[in-house]
Amino acid sequence: MTRDQGIAAAIHDEIERLILNGTWKPGQRIPTELELTARYDCARMTVHKALARLAERGLIVRRRRAGSFVAAPPAEQAVLTIGDFAEEAARTGQRYTHEILLRSEIPAPAGDFTTGEPLLLLHCLHRFDAVPAAWEERLIRIAAVPAVRTARFEREAPGTWLLRHVPWSQAEHEISAATAEAGVARRLNLRRGAALLCLRRRTWHGGGIVTDVRLSFPAERHRFTARFSATTEK
Amino acid sequence: MTRDQGIAAAIHDEIERLILNGTWKPGQRIPTELELTARYDCARMTVHKALARLAERGLIVRRRRAGSFVAAPPAEQAVLTIGDFAEEAARTGQRYTHEILLRSEIPAPAGDFTTGEPLLLLHCLHRFDAVPAAWEERLIRIAAVPAVRTARFEREAPGTWLLRHVPWSQAEHEISAATAEAGVARRLNLRRGAALLCLRRRTWHGGGIVTDVRLSFPAERHRFTARFSATTEK
DNA sequence: AGTGATTTGTTCGTATGTATT
DNA sequence: GAATACATACGAACAAATCAC
Numbered sequence: 001m002t003r004d005q006g007i008a009a010a011i012h013d014e015i016e017r018l019i020l021n022g023t024w025k026p027g028q029r030i031p032t033e034l035e036l037t038a039r040y041d042c043a044r045m046t047v048h049k050a051l052a053r054l055a056e057r058g059l060i061v062r063r064r065r066a067g068s069f070v071a072a073p074p075a076e077q078a079v080l081t082i083g084d085f086a087e088e089a090a091r092t093g094q095r096y097t098h099e100i101l102l103r104s105e106i107p108a109p110a111g112d113f114t115t116g117e118p119l120l121l122l123h124c125l126h127r128f129d130a131v132p133a134a135w136e137e138r139l140i141r142i143a144a145v146p147a148v149r150t151a152r153f154e155r156e157a158p159g160t161w162l163l164r165h166v167p168w169s170q171a172e173h174e175i176s177a178a179t180a181e182a183g184v185a186r187r188l189n190l191r192r193g194a195a196l197l198c199l200r201r202r203t204w205h206g207g208g209i210v211t212d213v214r215l216s217f218p219a220e221r222h223r224f225t226a227r228f229s230a231t232t233e234k
Numbered sequence: 235m236t237r238d239q240g241i242a243a244a245i246h247d248e249i250e251r252l253i254l255n256g257t258w259k260p261g262q263r264i265p266t267e268l269e270l271t272a273r274y275d276c277a278r279m280t281v282h283k284a285l286a287r288l289a290e291r292g293l294i295v296r297r298r299r300a301g302s303f304v305a306a307p308p309a310e311q312a313v314l315t316i317g318d319f320a321e322e323a324a325r326t327g328q329r330y331t332h333e334i335l336l337r338s339e340i341p342a343p344a345g346d347f348t349t350g351e352p353l354l355l356l357h358c359l360h361r362f363d364a365v366p367a368a369w370e371e372r373l374i375r376i377a378a379v380p381a382v383r384t385a386r387f388e389r390e391a392p393g394t395w396l397l398r399h400v401p402w403s404q405a406e407h408e409i410s411a412a413t414a415e416a417g418v419a420r421r422l423n424l425r426r427g428a429a430l431l432c433l434r435r436r437t438w439h440g441g442g443i444v445t446d447v448r449l450s451f452p453a454e455r456h457r458f459t460a461r462f463s464a465t466t467e468k
Numbered sequence: 469a470g471t472g473a474t475t476t477g478t479t480c481g482t483a484t485g486t487a488t489t
Numbered sequence: 490g491a492a493t494a495c496a497t498a499c500g501a502a503c504a505a506a507t508c509a510c
Binding site: 021022026059072073075076077078080081082163167169170171172173174175176177178179193194195196197198219223224225226227 | 315
Binding site: 240241242276277278279280283297298299300 | 477478480481486487488489
């Protein structure tokens, strides 16, 4: 057994290894809690904890009376981390700046918002080492974050500011590609028709939508990476 | 308390709600296990289980002696599900077909593979209702999946076939945008220079790389969507 | 159709260890 | 070093699901 973070963790890891390297194959039934209790010479609760964690992570499926089974490999999934700009720049040693190019209060158009309610519309250009890196168009529902009216977004970009002011929200992301039309191309210093990587994120909090943001990245300068593994640490 | 899946689950859900709706704010210390034990009139182990799960999900941070605290809202994360083509088509009621346009054994170029070892190179066109939907270029390390030599990929696309033959692998994904060069444009029936949404996925199993695939989607016809919420069920 | 046995699910109470203040 | 609060493990009991007869 590998880690000495405890017996349960060790059992968990060992069984995980057996599944990942194919010793225990999908669909195969694994020993019962009692058998494992004997094998590892520990309490049933300890085995149970290890198996419960494996089940939670989707490596095994448990059915009362029937037993525990190695799960079918999952549909491809990836955990995408969409970093904060400032953070990302810091990681790569670049200097990050942003500039608010438009700020206006408008009534909500038809769509996700309640039509007519007051929104704040922002256009923001993000730069890494003075080179345009992303173009942001954002709508914020003022009623959801009244403080936004007085925020100047000088030190922090709107996204970072919101993260601090609307904790623990839900979000929906959409990643797509597009060709740059004239306005965006000019802002990002690209030719018209250049490929863009686009991220749209809508964020909700407590049932109501808070913000709807569209980010456009020059294709050569940005990509999203994600690692999926059943072995995800922690 | 909401669900009657057990006391621990109910406590977990209630605390989650308090955090999500902002009653308990980031950084704030939450009651000790003993206090919660009293409040919910249950055993400390039951409370512990609920808190352990919340900690695992990242909603709280636990420090010995210091107590448990509401975590800072996470960096934006999204769980991206990259569906199987056949599956996706079935969901939208379209007819899915694929066609292998190239199949050849080549020695590995420098890169992720051990230079010179035998690989299978595949080009595959995916269609939804006869319209080109994705262009796939794939390398498979033959030593990792010997059975691939005899596979014809007539009924199943290479990706689906591999999923069944190499269970429980790890993968790394990269999403980017690009403009179509002549070859891909022709395959996908696009103009040269059209925007593409690109997905590169490298898959490992048991330490060794198994396959490296690049998928190109016409920008207008495909997007990735992902929902993130701290409230993720299960 | 029903009964009993098996297996997992949940909780309880207790004990001990460990990190931090 | 002492107190605190979390971390882990043990053993026991009963509940719930379901398989086999």
